[in-house]
Amino acid sequence: MKTIKILGTGCPKCKQTEAVVRKAVADLGADADIQKVEDIQDIMQYNILSTPAVVIDEVVQIKGRVPKAAELEALLKA
Amino acid sequence: MFTWIEWLADQLIFGLLGLAPDTHLGAALHFFVYDTVKILLLLFLITFVMGVVNAYFPVERLRSFLQRNRLFGLEYLLASIFGAVTPFCSCSSVPLFIGFVRGGIPIGVTFAFLITSPLVNEVALALFLGMFGLETTLIYAGSGILLGAVGGWVLGRLGVERYLSDWVQKMAEQPVLTGDFEENGQTFRQRLPGITQEALSIVRGVLLYVIVGIGIGAAMHGYVPEGFFEQYLGGGQWWTVPLAVILAVPMYANAAGIVPVIQVFVAKGIPLGTAIAFMMGTIGLSLPEATLLKKVMTMKLILIFFGVVTTFIILSGLLFNLIL
Numbered sequence: 001m002k003t004i005k006i007l008g009t010g011c012p013k014c015k016q017t018e019a020v021v022r023k024a025v026a027d028l029g030a031d032a033d034i035q036k037v038e039d040i041q042d043i044m045q046y047n048i049l050s051t052p053a054v055v056i057d058e059v060v061q062i063k064g065r066v067p068k069a070a071e072l073e074a075l076l077k078a
Numbered sequence: 079m080f081t082w083i084e085w086l087a088d089q090l091i092f093g094l095l096g097l098a099p100d101t102h103l104g105a106a107l108h109f110f111v112y113d114t115v116k117i118l119l120l121l122f123l124i125t126f127v128m129g130v131v132n133a134y135f136p137v138e139r140l141r142s143f144l145q146r147n148r149l150f151g152l153e154y155l156l157a158s159i160f161g162a163v164t165p166f167c168s169c170s171s172v173p174l175f176i177g178f179v180r181g182g183i184p185i186g187v188t189f190a191f192l193i194t195s196p197l198v199n200e201v202a203l204a205l206f207l208g209m210f211g212l213e214t215t216l217i218y219a220g221s222g223i224l225l226g227a228v229g230g231w232v233l234g235r236l237g238v239e240r241y242l243s244d245w246v247q248k249m250a251e252q253p254v255l256t257g258d259f260e261e262n263g264q265t266f267r268q269r270l271p272g273i274t275q276e277a278l279s280i281v282r283g284v285l286l287y288v289i290v291g292i293g294i295g296a297a298m299h300g301y302v303p304e305g306f307f308e309q310y311l312g313g314g315q316w317w318t319v320p321l322a323v324i325l326a327v328p329m330y331a332n333a334a335g336i337v338p339v340i341q342v343f344v345a346k347g348i349p350l351g352t353a354i355a356f357m358m359g360t361i362g363l364s365l366p367e368a369t370l371l372k373k374v375m376t377m378k379l380i381l382i383f384f385g386v387v388t389t390f391i392i393l394s395g396l397l398f399n400l401i402l
Contacts, residue, residue, distance in 0.1 A: 049177040050170040
């Protein structure tokens with residue numbers, strides 16, 4: 001099972017990202033635990049400079065933009 | 079470059095809708111269509127160019143460059159220019175602020191970025207270019223960048239580190255050096271679709287504000303008499319500049335909504351310096367931004383930050399009124 005964290009303080013782009021992630025997981029039927037990280041202190045543990053960011057199994061995969069569905073699916077299959 | 083838009087507006091309003099060019103409605107609608115199309119096009123071009131710049135010089139690269147090089151003061155200007163060309167998103171300003179402080183970048187340099195980022199952004203530039211022309215746009219962008227650099231330097235000099243929130247101070251004490259910036263190895267051709275899409279999504283995001291702003295501007299053009307503001311707001315008295323800025327700071331408006339209104343102000347007699355200062359106060363500083371920053375700095379630092387930036391906005395407004 002993969003753990004997916006969406007880092008973002010609640011801006012529109014962060015919400016879009018969450019929607020894209022949830023849809024990609026559902027479409028693939030992937031076994032994943034999706035968490036939303038909104039606390040800025042927790043977000044900064046990942047050493048990123050811009051949100052939204054997507055962390056899969058504690059590795060920052062996407063930062064500063066809303067990911068595309070295909071891109072996420074590729075990451076989830078890996 | 080824009081004659082074809084003129085032609086398009088002619089066809090649509092005078093041809094298709096059959097309105098006469100000399101009626102109020104015909105003229106106003108023509109103006110509206112022409113301005114909207116022109117500004118949306120400029121906005122797309124500017125966000126596209128910024129997207130290309132950012133693909134090759136992301137903020138991560140700026141941070142590792144600043145960590146490695148001594149620039150003898152130029153770092154403030156560099157951070158400020160970066161703030162201008164990075165698409166602004168209020169949700170990223172806090173992570174960016176902490177990321178810089180933690181990376182050992184002086185706080186003044188970080189502030190230089192933070193000041194310019196909302197002040198000179200793609201939306202403001204596109205609207206200025208469309209409504210005021212190239213010269214005024216360059217003055218606006220240049221003074222915004224300079225203001226960020228000088229403001230950041232002053233804040234750095236004041237030694238404001240001690241007013242950061244405790245947990246941010248702890249992070250600053252143990253700076254982490256963040257390895258070399260790695261290229262992701264994509265060619266320009268591979269990056270192009272992403273950049274285009276991002277530019278389109280920014281245009282789509284502000285579309286409504288642009289239309290509403292230009293609509294209000296077009297309506298005001300027709301109904302506010304010439305010299306109206308000059309008569310009631312005292313065109314050139316020095317105190318109108320601080321008054322305009324102090325009114326503007328708590329307000330928050332998208333640049334797309336504010337520039338068309340500012341343009342009417344100027345057309346009806348408000349000095350350009352006062353108008354630019356008002357605009358900078360509106361988009362550069364706002365209460366929502368203060369709430370975001372409260373997570374990383376004490377109230378005292380927020381007040382110092384706002385105070386310094388407000389002072390410089392007022393000074394630049396006064397200076398413009400003197401020289402323009």
